[in-house]
Amino acid sequence: MQQVEGSVLEVDVAVVGAGFSGLYLLKRLREAGLSVRVFDAAGDVGGTWFWNRYPGARCDVPSTDYTYSFDPELEQAWSWSEKYATQPEILEYLRFVANRYDLRRDITLGTRVEAAVWDEASERWRLRTSGGQDVVCRYYVMASGCLSVPKSPDIPGSDRFVGDSYWTSSWPHEGVDVTGKRVAVIGTGSSGIQTIPHLAAQAAQLTVFQRTPNFSLPARNGPLPAERVAKLASDRPAYREAARWSLGGVHTEPNQVFGVYASEEVRRQRFEDAWAAGELFAILDVFGDQAVNPASNEIVSEMVREKIRGIVHDPATAELLCPHDHPLGSKRCCLDTGYYDTFNQPHVRLVDLRSTPITTVTEIGIDTTAESMGFDVIVYATGFDAMTGALVSVDITGRNGVTLKEKWADGPSTYLGLTAVGFPNFFALTGPGSPSVLSNMAVSIEQHVDWVTDCLIRLRADGFQTIEPTPLAEDGWDQHVADGAAITLHQTANSWYMGANVAGKKRALYPYVAGVDQYRWACDQVAAQDYLGFRRSGPTGEHTNDGVVCQLQPDVKRVLDVVAGMQLPALETMSAPDARAFMDAMNAARPPGPEVAEIVDGVLPGPAGDLPYRLYRPAGTGPHPVVAYFHGGGWVLGSKESDEPFCRDLCARSGAVVVSVDYRHAPQDRFPAAADDAFAAVSWIADNAILLGGIPGELVVAGWSAGGNVATVACHRARDEGHPQIRGQLLLTPATDSDPNRPSFTDNGDGYVLTAPLMRWFWEHYCDEAQRQDPRAAPLHGDLAGLPPAIVITAQFDPLRDEGIAYVEALQAAGVPVQHVSARGHTHTSLTMVDVVISGAQVREEIAQRLRTLFPSTATVAAVQAAGTEPAPV
Ligand code: N01
Secondary structure: OOEEEOOEEEEEEEEEOOOHHHHHHHHHHHHOOOOEEEEOOOOOOOOHHHHOOOOOOEOOOOOOOOOOOOOHHHHHHOOOOOOOOEHHHHHHHHHHHHHHOOOHHHEEOOOOEEEEEEEOOOOEEEEEEOOOOEEEEEEEEEOOOOOOOEOOOOOOOOOOOOOEEEEHHHOOOOOOOOOOOEEEEEOOOHHHHHHHHHHHHHOOEEEEEEOOOOOEEEOOOOOOOHHHHHHHHHOHHHHHHHHHOOOOOOOOOOOOOOOOOOOHHHHHHHHHHHHHHOOHHHHOOOOOOOOOOHHHHHHHHHHHHHHHHHHOOOHHHHHHHOOOOOOOOOOOOEEEOOHHHHOOOOOEEEEEOOOOOEEEEOOOEEEEOOOEEEOOEEEEOOOEOOOOHHHHHOEEEOHHHOEHHHHOOOOOOOEOOOEEOOEOOEEEOOOOOOOHHHOOHHHHHHHHHHHHHHHHHHHHHOOOOEEEEOHHHHHHHHHHHHHHHHHOOHHHOOOHHHOOOOOOOOOOOOOOOOOHHHHHHHHHHHHHOOOOOEEEEEOOEEEEEOOOOOOOOHHHHHHHHHHHHHOOOOHHHOOHHHHHHHHHHHHHOOOOOOOOOEEEEEEEEEOOEEEEEEEEEOOOOOOEEEEEEEOOOOOOOOOOOOOHHHHHHHHHHHOOEEEEEOOOOOOOOOOOHHHHHHHHHHHHHHHOOOOOOEEEEEEEEEEEOHHHHHHHHHHHHHHHHOOOOOOEEEEEOOOOOOOOOOHHHHHOOOOOOOOHHHHHHHHHHHOOHHHHHOOOOOHHHOOOOOOOOEEEEEEEEOOOHHHHHHHHHHHHHOOOOEEEEEEEEEEOOHHHOOOOOOHHHHHHHHHHHHHHHHOOOOHHHHHHHHHOOOOOOO
8 A cells, every 4th residue: 555654655666667667567566456656757658659759750560569468458449550650659559558557646757766775674665756755665666668868978069059959869749840951860770760761851951970870671661561460360369479489579480591501592582571571570580590690691781781772872872871880680770761762862961970970069060070061950869878777877776785886887787687686676677688679678578567566476475575686596697698698699789789889888788689488488487486596585584595597508498499399209219220210300401510621421441341431621721630520329320421510510610621430330230339440440540641631640539429439439449559649539528438327317317308218228229238337338437548638528418417527537537638618508419509509609619729739730829729718617
């Protein structure tokens, strides 16, 4: 219940912001029986849509999707008039919502929350408002939007101008008439690009000051798209649910077309379809890999540039409008109506601030390094202090007098992008570290509101009054957010996503990039696991459920989800031939891996007949160092080409010739056939280095999984027989013994592709129980002294992780130089998923660098490079 004591208002929850999120939050909290007061500095509800009312302002997610979905009756009661609704229509919608649910009685407009302090003794927040009323609340929620605090003016002289200055972010309510005027627009982001054609229609002269060209595509606005409307009408709940579990908050079909591998015809067709669709999600998804692969991205980017050149008549202007400094999508793409065409009008001019920067705004206009220009009106479309600006604009002081601004001085740190250590009972909706601006905000807002409301309901039901994340949970989340950021191309751009538009702001990818679906899953997990990562307390005591919700690399998790969704039969339920055929079919569907200079098939003599091999040759004039490689597959599956993407990648990155050798498989040829073949192959490759284009004496033996097992066993035998000379061994998640009792075997034995039952099946096919202690089957139990230097890679979520680590330790104990690379967040199979699991590329690059340190011809350079990349601990 709301109580007013003197000038102090007491409520359960105080909320800042009466936009999309604040309105829905108020509705839900009220229904949950909590007393709520919402404050907003604006004169009406609407949030960003109250302020950003420049001509041309519209949403750029289709109206059918940029809408609340919490109430089917609301959806029936409101219909959008256009594909992309105008600002006045969206504002009207939010007013309609506020009235329909009688929300206004709990909203104080025209009032800013200036400060909020956590009072340790009463375990409440104390707020100071601009209206003079103090507020005491148990819970404090910032629903203040991601793009609501304009960037501070950073153009010298802007206060000198005696003409009219306007900011797109706070456009006058009465509108602005620029008919017959000389107008300057500074800024070509979404706001500038939307408003420029409208201003051009009125102005006598329009001069656009562009620092960085952006990618924009025609919105093709018009009536609501019939296809979307029909889909929605046919099954509204399914449509909404699909959006909630999509990558970006708007459902799109999974896209397996990779730009680098697609034919020219397919590329062109997909691009033209996206261009014609007039939807951001379409242009961002021409190829399934364009967000992560620079080469694929460049294909789409160049096609957009072609379009720009096709629209803009003056070639010099067209070229200036073509973005070259960032991959498409790494900065926010824009949707426009006639933007590029505007530059064909004789009274419109483009000024390139890269070649002629603004020196100052003057009383009468703008001076650049090249000229002085006179204007009647200057429009600033210069952007926002995004994501964190609104949050730190309120003086929020948490435990021990630490402010949020101080906590985030070196970049934001959050749990789930919603909460922060040191700030109990505080929630930031769509905060940094949540999908927010990389998603359809309507979907993300509803998810956050629902999560926070459910959290408070549960807190009350469990008898608690405070909730705060633990440092471990927050650190884990920050790491997870950073892992996602490392996968995409966002970090290569100077964008507001990266905080790059505000001087002094920490450079980092502020939103969570791994997807709305993955994010929702994480939030649901936290709640389902008894608020994992939170400490909760109340009159009856406290409960801390410490932990980290997401430890897998985000793309590894996505692949595992896809695999789980396919409900594939377990390999161990098949016969060996069937399992081989099944794996061949799976392998046929994957990307081939990077180009190498040459691929040659051949045979080499083995102890029981010829062994086929496939040789991958790197670019450049040889001879090259050589890697003798043995594939994975549990001694039962696989072939010389089954690890092709990984072999190509290893070859391209390391500059070594990679010779991938078939060896005899169980159950037809059981132990020690595979090990014998491997040794024979290594010997032959060493003896025939020149024939293969290799440098004699520069040989490393490598293998993955069971291939790692036979690779190191071959090294044991080479040491014992004094031939051949081996420079090193590269063992990727190797099998080193058959002990099923190690923690990694039990913890990771299910759900990570290589399962405990499958591993048992492999061992049973390969050798008898009695043979499994033989060092040729379990090299961990052999004499390791005198073995060649080793690089051992282990993966965190691999059943074989601990036996790999045990091998590292045993090698070290035996005096063998070992480099251990522990792949955080990876599984047994994820590192070899070239072009599918992008996070594996970092590890493979590190492997290649370390591999080069083993070859005399490349060691010096590689050692210097490797010095900067210490492996991350598991
Ligand atoms: O801001 P921006 P915005 N001198 O930061 C330039 C959302 N939105 O308001 O790129 C000269 O994108 C700056 O140049 P540069 C949407 O998420 C959505 O346009 O830093 N120029 C850039 O060109 C969007 O991304 C809709 O080199 C200066 C521009 O100003 C976000 O809001 C509509 C400068 C700022 O672009 C922000 O968009 C509108 C300087 N000192 C906005 N400082 C929809 O359609 C900055 N610039 C839903």
